[in-house]
Every structure is written in C-alpha cells, then in structure tokens.
Amino acid sequence: MKKMNVMRFVLLVTLASLLTIGCAKKPAPTPQPTKAPATEPLKQTDSGMQETDVEGAGSYTVSDLTRVHFDFDSYVLTSATRKTLAQNAEVMKAIPGLKVRIEGHCDERGSDEYNLALGERRAQAAMNYMTTLGVSSSRMSTISYGEEKPLDPGHAEMAWAKNRRAEFVAK
Amino acid sequence: MLKRIAISLTILIGLAVPAAAQIEISSPGQQLIPLALTEFLPLDENVRPEIAAELHEVLEGDLDFSGLFDMVDPEAFLSDADKIGLISIDVAFDQWRLLGAEVLIKGAYSIRGEELVVEARLFDVNRNRLSAGRRYVGRLTDLRRMGHAFADQVLEALTGFEGPFNSSIAYVSDRTGNKEIYITDSDGHNDLRLTDHRSIALNPDFSSDGSEIVFTSFKEGNPDLYRKQLASGVEKRISSRKGLNVTARFRPGEEEIALTLSQSGNTEIYMIEAGGRMINRLTSSWGIDINPTFSPDGDRFAFMSDRQGNPHIFIAEIGDESARRITRNGKYNATPAWNPRLDLIAFSRLENGLFDIYTIRPDGSEERRLTFGSGNKEHPRWSPDGRFIVYSSDADGKRGIYMMRLDGTGVRKISSSGNCQHPAWSPRR
Numbered sequence: 001m002k003k004m005n006v007m008r009f010v011l012l013v014t015l016a017s018l019l020t021i022g023c024a025k026k027p028a029p030t031p032q033p034t035k036a037p038a039t040e041p042l043k044q045t046d047s048g049m050q051e052t053d054v055e056g057a058g059s060y061t062v063s064d065l066t067r068v069h070f071d072f073d074s075y076v077l078t079s080a081t082r083k084t085l086a087q088n089a090e091v092m093k094a095i096p097g098l099k100v101r102i103e104g105h106c107d108e109r110g111s112d113e114y115n116l117a118l119g120e121r122r123a124q125a126a127m128n129y130m131t132t133l134g135v136s137s138s139r140m141s142t143i144s145y146g147e148e149k150p151l152d153p154g155h156a157e158m159a160w161a162k163n164r165r166a167e168f169v170a171k
Numbered sequence: 172m173l174k175r176i177a178i179s180l181t182i183l184i185g186l187a188v189p190a191a192a193q194i195e196i197s198s199p200g201q202q203l204i205p206l207a208l209t210e211f212l213p214l215d216e217n218v219r220p221e222i223a224a225e226l227h228e229v230l231e232g233d234l235d236f237s238g239l240f241d242m243v244d245p246e247a248f249l250s251d252a253d254k255i256g257l258i259s260i261d262v263a264f265d266q267w268r269l270l271g272a273e274v275l276i277k278g279a280y281s282i283r284g285e286e287l288v289v290e291a292r293l294f295d296v297n298r299n300r301l302s303a304g305r306r307y308v309g310r311l312t313d314l315r316r317m318g319h320a321f322a323d324q325v326l327e328a329l330t331g332f333e334g335p336f337n338s339s340i341a342y343v344s345d346r347t348g349n350k351e352i353y354i355t356d357s358d359g360h361n362d363l364r365l366t367d368h369r370s371i372a373l374n375p376d377f378s379s380d381g382s383e384i385v386f387t388s389f390k391e392g393n394p395d396l397y398r399k400q401l402a403s404g405v406e407k408r409i410s411s412r413k414g415l416n417v418t419a420r421f422r423p424g425e426e427e428i429a430l431t432l433s434q435s436g437n438t439e440i441y442m443i444e445a446g447g448r449m450i451n452r453l454t455s456s457w458g459i460d461i462n463p464t465f466s467p468d469g470d471r472f473a474f475m476s477d478r479q480g481n482p483h484i485f486i487a488e489i490g491d492e493s494a495r496r497i498t499r500n501g502k503y504n505a506t507p508a509w510n511p512r513l514d515l516i517a518f519s520r521l522e523n524g525l526f527d528i529y530t531i532r533p534d535g536s537e538e539r540r541l542t543f544g545s546g547n548k549e550h551p552r553w554s555p556d557g558r559f560i561v562y563s564s565d566a567d568g569k570r571g572i573y574m575m576r577l578d579g580t581g582v583r584k585i586s587s588s589g590n591c592q593h594p595a596w597s598p599r600r
Contacts, residue, residue, distance in 0.1 A: 109524065111475070111482075111519070111526075111549070112374075112592070113374070113417060113431070113462050114462075114477075114482055116417055117415065117433065117459040120433055120438070142414075144414075148371050
C-alpha cells in the first residue's frame, strides 16, 4: 500500500509539472491520470526509484494557488472567493512544507490609508477562512499593499475589479 | 540643502512695531489692501539685478497668494521707487498716496563674496511710518528664505499672525519609479529627495520643531514607521510592529506620536513615544480607525473610522475611548486635518467617484465644500498659521501638490514631476 502511494505520487508530480508548463496562470483542474499522455518521463520515473521527499507533492503545485477577488470597499468572502480559497487550502494541505504570504490589495478608489487597512482585512479574511478549512495559521502570514500595487493600471471598473484582490505568494 | 537648513539666518534688528500699530483695514475680509512692492536696490556699487528680481518674485508670489493685497501697477511708480528709503523720513509718502497705495514695501541688498545682506521695510503710507523692518544676513543661497521670511512679517504686521511661507512641504513622489519622500520650499523651489528606500514610502509628518519627519516605508517588507532628522539625514525605524505602522502624526509640542497599528488584528490608533515605545491605545472599535490628527492643544484628535458602517470623521479625547462622529453628510469621509489655529477640520469626501476637500467645525457645524471640478482633491494639510491648505490633485491627469486659501481660492501648483501625493506642511523655520 505504502509503495503504491509513493509510485502514484511520483507519477502525479510528473504529470502535474507537465500540465502546468502550458498553463501556469489558470489553475488546472485536478489532473486525471487517465487523460494524461503516457510519455517517456513516466517510464523513467517508473523504473524503481525510491525517492519520497518531493516538494510540490500531491495533485497540486504551488502555481495552483489562485488569487481571489472582492467587492468594492468590502472584505466579505463571496461564494466564488470561498470556493477558490477551499482549493488553495487543498494546495496547502497537499504541499506540507509550503508557507504562503497572503497579500491584500485594493483598487485606486478610496483613501490610500483606509485602503491599507482594507487590504489587510482582505488578507486576514482569506487567511482566517483557510484556517477554518484546516490549514495551520503558522503557515500563513499577511501583508497589505493597499492600492500601491495594482495588477491593472486602468481607471475603470474592469481594472478596479482585478485590483481588489488577495494574492498568495509562496515563501 | 540639508546643511542649508541648519544655517542660521541672523536677524540683527527687529523693528516690528507692536500690534497696536497694525494698519486698520477699513472693511475686513472684503477689501484688498493696495500694496506697492518696489524693486530692492543695491546698497553699494555691487549691482545685482537678478538678486532684486528673485526677491521680488518671492515676495510677490507669497503676498499675492495670501489674497490680502491689490498690487499697485509698478508702471505707475514715481521717482521715490528709485530711491533707497529705509527710514520713514526718507520716503516720499505723498507719491504713494497719489497712486492709492496704503502699504509700501521697500528694500535694499548688499553682497560681499557669498554673504548677502537684505534690508526690508514695510511702511504704512497713510500714517507716514514704518510698520515692520528686518535686516537679514546670510549666504546667497538664503535669498529666497529671506524673501519668504519678510512676507511672513508683512502678514504679521497687517493681520497679527505671522505668515507661513518660510517653511517646507514634505511629500511623496514616484518620479524615480519608486515612491520616495521629498521636501521643497513652500513655493515649490529647492526640491530635494530625502529617502532612497527604493520601495514604497508614504505619509510624512513634521515634528513640532520641524527638525524631523516620520513616515511609513515598506523598505524591510512590512509597512514600518521611520523617523528621520532633516539636518543630519540620520534615519531610524521606530515602529515595526506586526501589520500596519501607518498614518503617524506628532503630538503638538510633545515627543509623542499617534499612529495606526494593526498588531491586535484590528486597525486601531495608538500613542507611542517618539523613540517608538508604546504608551497606550487611543481607540477601540471593531471597525477601521485610522488617520489621527491632533487638536492644537494636543488633548483631542480627529480620525477616520468605519465603526458605524461608512467611513466618517470622529473626534475623541486622549484617554477616552469613546468617540463622537462629526460628519453627517456623505458616505465616504477621509483624511481629516485639524487646523493648528482656527476651529476647523479639513477632510476629503468621496462622492460620485471623486474626492473633494471640505472643512467642518469640530462640533460638526458649518460644513463647507472648498474644491470643485474634475479630478480628485485629497489629503488636505494646513499651513502652520492655519490660513492655507496644501493637498494633492489629479485634475491635470497626474497627481500633483497644490495649495489654496482656506476658502478654496488662490489655487496654485507647487510640485514638479512624477505623481505626487501626501503633502505635509512644516512649521516655520
């Protein structure tokens, strides 16, 4: 049983890394081993290796951590945000050594200082929710950049919606 | 520049007359005082027209911005404008009365090497007498400071309150690609970068004596509070508590600083010693409490809080965690600034997607809107005499530093390049 797990694990790691080469941004849905092409590397890893301590273990990689978004002047977690956070929690569980810094950000509207506080609340809200899902708070830290680091420099709702976010940065 | 600040400007004689001799303004608040501003003349053979021109420019800029004066056209000046008249018996007051001038500024300069001496006089034309006189001795590089200092004396002689122009503005600009702290004269000259953090520096504030600033910087990763001596450039991180260390304000006349921390997991305002040691917490609510600003006596502070839902301006006493809301209108009121002399609090309100600047009494009465038109006008801060406001505006596309009078008139831009924000007006030098 134990050996089985190790094999399966190594196989998945290889698969996942292959899959993420092409689509690093968008989180890949949990890779299905059956759909994956059986390529050369698989056979090589298959051939009796005993390595177990691999970073980026399980069916997720660090790049599966996905940013979440918020409504204007709000740090309430919407259902879509909670869904993404649940996935991020799974990533954290799948990669035991992983620590993340959750960065809270705001759009350019509102006062700079208030947005520093609001960004922190967004980061904390995300962290607290992931804690309730079983991720140890010792593996997460928060920082707020307020409106200082917009993802999109635009001055309209399209950009603002992108900028109201919490980012997950592996440490 | 930092050294220059330390250079003492010797005032050898103070000829200011007591307040009882102030010029009477026939209908205060309405009528402008007709002022004749003459060119300063050389005291000896060393004639330097550019010195006179720069003094004139400084004085004219400050006095015009004060909004108190109606400048008499120099084209109309008669022969007395070409004569040095530093004592009243040497002035042909009749000529100035003929032109309708009520006050007259005359002056002279002399230069020896790098040393500059400026004699400046303010005369009351109707009473044939001196209202204020100053001799400034310094270096050539102190020229503009001498002009600003005399403009401040002119305001004191005519209104009873010294002007604010011999002072500096600290602000944030991204012109290097990173947000750094800058300092400039009150009219935007002598611009100088103070920090080299290559990170994000925000929200400077001057100590009561003007010798230091505090500001927030992400230099070490976290938004920490730094304190910097202007003369020596020595800089120290004084608060690096977990979370936010932001919106610091020196308590008037004290070695104490109010700042916003989130170390408890909630955003609250605290008082710390200027060295960084904790004194106590000033606010307590579930909401975001931020942006403290002290009353002139330092016993009360206004701040922004969303404890009742929308962000509003509140006032609390030091040592009393209960707070009173003073803004009733609007849904987003931010960045309060308590006037250092008058019973007024300036703040910015977000309405229909744009910030504009307002004033309100500490009791919540007499709310007044000061800015209109396109762009965001934010972060109002008062001049040390409380008659003027420095703020940021992006009406021109880029964010710049602007000034206006407390009634919203006289708008002028002082910052040069990059996006500029978070101005703070220093005490007088």
